[in-house]
Amino acid sequence: MQDRLHEQLVGGELMAPNWSKAKVTAFRRALLGWYDQEKRDLPWRRDHDPYHILLSETMLQQTQVATVIPYYEHFLQLFPTVQALAQAPEDQVMKAWEGLGYYSRARHLQQAAKQVVQDYGGQFPRTAAELRQLSGIGPYTAGAIASIAFNQPEPAIDGNAFRVFSRLFKIDADIAKPQTRQLFDQLIRQLIDPKRPGDFNQAIMDLGSSYMRAKDPDPAHSPLAAFDQSYLSDTVMDYPVKSKKKPKKVVPYFALVIHSPQGYLLVRRPRTGMLADLWMFPLVDRSELDAALEVDQLVEAADRFEALADVHLTFEVTGAKLVRHTFTHQQWQLTLVQADSPAFDLAVLPAKWVKAADFGRLALPTVQKKLLKALGLGGTK
DNA sequence: GATCCGTGGAA
DNA sequence: TTTCCAAGGAT
Incomplete structure (x- = not known):
């Protein structure tokens, strides 16, 4: 039939x-x-x-x-x-x-x-x-x-x-x-x-x-x-007959938690791709980094921020917290690394300093809310 | 046509 | 914990 x-x-x-x-x-x-x-x-x-x-x-x-x-x-x-x-x-x-x-x-x-x-x-x-x-x-x-x-x-x-x-x-x-x-x-x-x-x-x-x-x-x-x-x-x-999807990819990141007297640094995600247009901590893809050198390379990655002002950021890596978040087709493993910074001008970046009390004003993806919770910065998720 | 794009609920 | 999935569409 x-x-x-x-x-x-x-x-x-x-x-x-x-x-x-x-x-x-x-x-x-x-x-x-x-x-x-x-x-x-x-x-x-x-x-x-x-x-x-x-x-x-x-x-x-x-x-x-x-x-x-x-x-x-x-x-x-x-x-x-x-x-x-x-x-x-x-x-x-x-x-x-x-x-x-x-x-x-x-x-x-x-x-x-x-x-x-x-x-x-x-x-x-x-x-x-x-x-x-x-x-x-x-x-x-x-x-x-x-x-x-x-x-x-x-x-x-x-x-x-x-x-x-x-x-x-x-x-x-x-x-x-x-x-x-x-x-x-x-x-x-x-x-x-x-x-x-x-x-x-x-x-x-x-x-x-x-x-x-x-x-x-x-x-x-x-x-x-x-x-x-x-x-x-x-x-x-x-029924229905439905072929299986391929397994999801695991992607490790550093999540940069940069705090200044003006608040936390959040960047707007690109207009296309994952979590488009939403606000997050800056992420550094560490999947291609050499494990033995990645801390140094993390510092290099931070240069894009440092270049905007005469500041040097020192990230605290030891004892870093790990947050996992699973999407339909990939899993993120986010290592939180923190640095204190003087406030510097962000006008040329899609970024802003945001005080913890103002996080709720922005559209944040769930993974960002997880990061905030891991830092003890509110959120219920 | 294959791959990418979120989240929360349920087993 | 892991897996599947729930009123799809763009690239």
Whole structure:
């Protein structure tokens, strides 16, 4: 069955998966009937405002619902409209995103708001193709906004949709491969309810987070149990098929804690890459340093700061504290080294002296909060 | 197409 | 402790 389905879909034929029109109708009725009774009451389901949908979908990328809810409410308090977001200071937007992770989402979101205001007069475009052109909006988010806000029959293929449909049809294609998306896209287009595409997509998400969740699913009580080929063949946990990721790399750093009468030296991270735009202690990558010489090389690394003023910094290395922080694809091992310094001019650097009491004003990544805690400088993480 | 980009919860 | 993962997108 799945082989033929795969051949049909990959071959570009748009034949329904062996289902009669009556069965497709029954499928939609079972799904939407359940959704009407059991759908989750979520803040972004109070209306169909495309700005609200964009904000929620962006925050929900790779992030759990329970984590997003308070961020969503707070963000809308600060930036109630797409115009307000477009005009907001970027630092304020980053601060509102602090702790959510994947910080480029925040920058792209504000860029999208500016595009809507400048290119579309503040009115969101209504088609998935146009939405797809906005910054930070990919195929999933475009489909979600088009279907939920504008009632367009577009699939919204997220991890839930991959999991639900791979189980329903026992699809063996590897969902980790980008190419697999088109297979699901063509399948879902045949099943999506043209009268209620937004509800259809959201119903799949609710199902994927309940009866058809990744861990400890309960397919026997799913409203789609009768349509679930993996359940009917007792192979639920074989799906979805997903290849493994490579192991994460360990990266050692020195974290330079430079204290002057004006406070601690924090630098703004580069606009791209890890923890973009956020504020941290300066880091020195020691992965390429010669272990026997690295303390001397640390001093050399500090020269970029010393060159700005007539100062010499002596770092305290013995008894240094080690802080570990794990990201999706790498682990940092941060050795805290401290130095006292006279205050010197930082105007030419994306850096500033910050007193401990003012750390809360800046957008800091979680790893920086860990460092502060290790130093006894507040923070709860 | 492969890799990069955060965080917190759960087993 | 380790691993997986949760409403992806950019490069």
